Every structure is written in C-alpha cells, then in structure tokens.
Amino acid sequence: MKLWDLYRDRDHRIVPTLSRIKEATDYVGNPERHFPAVLVGGTNGKGSTSAFLERILREHGLRTGWFVSPHLLRENERWRVNGEPIGDEDLKAYVKDLRVVFERFSLTYFEAATLIALLYFRDVKVDVAVMEVGMGGRWDATKVSRPKLVVITNAERDHTKWLGNSVEEIAEDKLHLSSGGTPLILGSSKYPLYTKALEMGLEPIAAGLDFTYSGSVKGWETFLEDYSFGSLSIKRAKLGLWGKWQVDNAALAVTASSLLIEIDTNKVMDSLERTRWEGRMEILRRKPLLIVDGSHNPYAVAKVVKEALKHFEVSILFSSLREKDWRLSLELIRRHTDTVYLTELSYHRAEPVKNMWRYAVEIGFKKVEILRSPSEVWEIDADILAVGSLYLVGEIKEARENSVI
Numbered sequence: 001m002k003l004w005d006l007y008r009d010r011d012h013r014i015v016p017t018l019s020r021i022k023e024a025t026d027y028v029g030n031p032e033r034h035f036p037a038v039l040v041g042g043t044n045g046k047g048s049t050s051a052f053l054e055r056i057l058r059e060h061g062l063r064t065g066w067f068v069s070p071h072l073l074r075e076n077e078r079w080r081v082n083g084e085p086i087g088d089e090d091l092k093a094y095v096k097d098l099r100v101v102f103e104r105f106s107l108t109y110f111e112a113a114t115l116i117a118l119l120y121f122r123d124v125k126v127d128v129a130v131m132e133v134g135m136g137g138r139w140d141a142t143k144v145s146r147p148k149l150v151v152i153t154n155a156e157r158d159h160t161k162w163l164g165n166s167v168e169e170i171a172e173d174k175l176h177l178s179s180g181g182t183p184l185i186l187g188s189s190k191y192p193l194y195t196k197a198l199e200m201g202l203e204p205i206a207a208g209l210d211f212t213y214s215g216s217v218k219g220w221e222t223f224l225e226d227y228s229f230g231s232l233s234i235k236r237a238k239l240g241l242w243g244k245w246q247v248d249n250a251a252l253a254v255t256a257s258s259l260l261i262e263i264d265t266n267k268v269m270d271s272l273e274r275t276r277w278e279g280r281m282e283i284l285r286r287k288p289l290l291i292v293d294g295s296h297n298p299y300a301v302a303k304v305v306k307e308a309l310k311h312f313e314v315s316i317l318f319s320s321l322r323e324k325d326w327r328l329s330l331e332l333i334r335r336h337t338d339t340v341y342l343t344e345l346s347y348h349r350a351e352p353v354k355n356m357w358r359y360a361v362e363i364g365f366k367k368v369e370i371l372r373s374p375s376e377v378w379e380i381d382a383d384i385l386a387v388g389s390l391y392l393v394g395e396i397k398e399a400r401e402n403s404v405i
Contacts, residue, residue: 002075004075016138016139020105020106025115025118025144028098028101031118031122034125035122035126035127035128036127036147037131037148038053038128038149038256039131039149039150040130040132041140041151041152041174042152042153043297044245045248049252050066051241052254053130053151054080056271056272058083059274060263063081063082065120065130066080067079067080068080069110069134072278072294072390073398079091081121098116114131118144129145136174136176138173150182151253152184154187155174156300168192175193175197184197185206188207189208205255207248212226213225214247215246217244217307217310223239227254229254232254232258232265234269237268239272240274243307253272254272279390281293284396288382288383289383290383291386292393293393297324302333302336308385309336315339315340315382315385316385317340317342317384317386318340318388319344320351320388321347321351322349323349326388327359329388340367341370342356343392346374350391373395375396
C-alpha cells in the first residue's frame with residue numbers, strides 16, 4: 001500500500017497546527033536533526049526554484065534529498081534522492097511501518113508525506129534536503145525540518161481560506177517559515193513581501209537589492225544574464241526550463257546555493273542548463289505543439305498564457321479544481337485570447353466543466369470547445385497550451401504513458 005491509497009477516502013479538512021507533525025517527529029526519533037534542510041516557499045515558482053537548487057547542489061557533489069508536491073504520475077515522485085524517485089518497495093515499507101504513527105497523531109496526508117521524507121532522507125544519509133513547502137509557512141509541516149536556509153519566491157493571492165484574504169496577510173504567513181536566525185532569501189524586494197519581512201524584524205537577502213540579474217527568452221531558449229551577488233558573477237547561463245519567470249527562479253537558486261556551498265561557476269552554468277522539472281512549460285509534442293504547465297494561481301496562469309502567446313500561436317486548454325479561483329483565471333485568459341478549450345478533471349475536487357463553460361460564455365469568449373477528458377487533447381490538430389492545474393498536466397501525461405492516444 002502506498003500513502004495515497006491509505007488517505008484516498010479520508011476527510012480532507014485542514015486544521016492548521018504544527019503540533020501533530022512535531023509530536024510525530026519526536027516519536028520517531030527526530031530524523032530532521034540528521035541533515036541540513038532548505039525550505040523553498042512562495043505562491044508561485046517554488047517547484048522550479050527547488051529544481052534548480054537541487055541540481056546545483058547535486059552537481060557540486062552533494063547527495064541530495066528532494067521533497068516535492070504534488071506528484072504528476074506516480075506518488076514516488078514526491079521523495080527523491082539525487083533526483084531519483086523512491087522505489088516502490090521502499091515507499092510501501094515506510095507506509096506500512098509508519099501507519100500506526102499516522103493514526104496515533106492524526107496526521108494529514110501532507111504531514112505523513114513530510115514524515116516519510118524526513119525518515120527516508122535520514123536513512124539514506126543525504127548531505128542536504130531541499131524541501132518544497134506545501135502551503136503558506138506558519139503552519140506548514142516542512143517547517144519541522146529546522147531549516148538552515150529559507151527561500152520565498154513571492155506572495156500572491158492563493159489558499160485564501162487558510163492564509164488570509166489579503167496579499168499582506170499571505171506574505172506574513174509565508175514569512176513565518178523563517179525563525180529570524182535563519183538566512184532568508186526573497187524573490188522580491190517589493191511590497192508586501194520585503195516590507196513585511198522588515199516589519200517582522202527579519203534581515204532578508206532580496207532580489208533587486210542584494211543580488212541583481214536580467215534575463216531573456218529567445219524562441220525555445222531562456223537565459224539568466226548578468227547575475228551578480230557579492231563576488232559571484234554569471235554573464236549568460238542557458239536554462240533548462242522555459243519562460244521569463246524561470247530567470248527569477250534560477251537567480252534565487254544560485255543565490256541560495258552560494259550560501260550553502262563554495263560555488264564553481266562552470267558547474268552552476270551546467271546545472272542550470274541541465275535542470276528539468278515536469279509539468280512546467282513542458283513540451284510534450286512539437287507538431288502540433290503541445291505544452292503543459294501546472295500553474296493554478298490566476299496570476300501565474302495569466303503570466304504563462306501571456307508569455308507563451310508572445311512566442312507561440314497556441315490555443316489554451318484550461319481546467320481547475322473547485323477551490324481555486326478559476327473564474328479569475330478565465331477572466332485573465334480572456335484578456336489575451338477569445339478562444340478556449342475546457343475539460344473536467346477526473347478528480348473528486350474537480351470543478352464541473354459545465355460551470356466553467358457557462359462562465360466562459362458569460363465573459364465573452366467567442367469560441368468555447370469542451371473536451372470530454374484531458375486525454376482528448378492528443379487528438380486536437382492545433383497548437384495547445386494546457387494550463388490551470390497540475391492534475392490536468394498529470395492526466396494528459398498519463399494518457400500518453402497508458403497509450404490512450
């Protein structure tokens with residue numbers, strides 16, 4: 001049995017607290033004390049930033065642990081060592097051995113996944129663990145790892161039910177990832193993230209102030225250019241991930257790595273080019289073009305759509321979970337195109353496609369096409385960008401893996 005099977009039919013209510021995971025880690029011997037960890041949080045970009053950072057550390061000879069969420073095809077993707085997902089038998093063994101602990105402390109799925117990560121990374125003796133934050137910061141289970149370094153990419157409106165209704169409240173929640181004595185790197189020196197950090201007595205290292213850079217996208221290629229942080233300088237690094245926002249993520253990762261290890265510039269350049277991260281502007285097919293991106297926050301969706309349409313003549317396929325602000329996402333997409341494809345995810349939290357269709361028509365899309373399932377995108381003879389949910393990306397990729405195309 002894998003963890004997902006154990007939690008599949010359970011109540012998904014979230015009661016924010018750190019007490020459950022702290023009590024559980026104490027009970028199993030505090031595995032988090034056996035290796036240094038880096039927390040990567042933020043509304044958007046934390047997955048890509050983690051990918052760049054993990055690759056840089058690995059290329060410098062460190063044995064890396066990497067905890068990510070969610071998974072796309074296989075649950076094993078959440079726990080990686082040197083980039084490789086945990087094996088089936090190992091994962092099943094951890095779930096079997098820890099099931100009584102999950103139940104004893106009433107752990108949520110994400111808390112249980114975090115506990116597995118801490119134990120797995122201890123057992124295989126990683127040199128450092130890159131931990132992608134699940135949600136927010138104040139109550140996120142990854143915080144129990146006692147991080148040596150905290151990275152926060154940005155703060156935008158998302159998860160408002162738990163983090164607050166304003167960007168200011170959300171920024172403050174994320175900043176609680178830092179204990180104050182931990183180095184803190186911010187992907188923005190603008191209000192409210194940087195301002196809130198100062199108000200909280202933190203001393204952040206901020207993009208645009210403490211480290212500077214520029215970047216460009218030329219066709220299929222993206223470059224980090226003129227990066228500078230102290231004595232560290234990078235003039236032109238090709239990135240393995242596409243999109244102008246990946247320049248920001250790469251710069252954050254370089255800055256973070258420089259605070260952890262002695263940097264070899266050539267290894268950094270090689271690492272940035274070799275970084276891959278599933279479901280982030282990932283090209284699944286060239287002719288006709290099929291790109292998938294897991295952005296689900298409305299402003300991230302809009303950023304991806306806007307940037308993609310600058311370089312490619314793509315139509316947009318959109319889907320969403322119920323709790324996401326899918327109406328705003330559609331409104332922002334409508335600013336850039338009057339055509340949209342919609343589909344419904346085969347997931348219990350999926351927004352019904354009929355609701356999205358009604359709203360798309362209401363806000364003025366001239367052409368709204370409905371796909372019976374995400375797998376049908378493979379049958380469309382047109383260039384497509386699929387966006388709105390990592391679950392959408394997962395179903396599209398799964399269709400290819402299972403040859404349902």
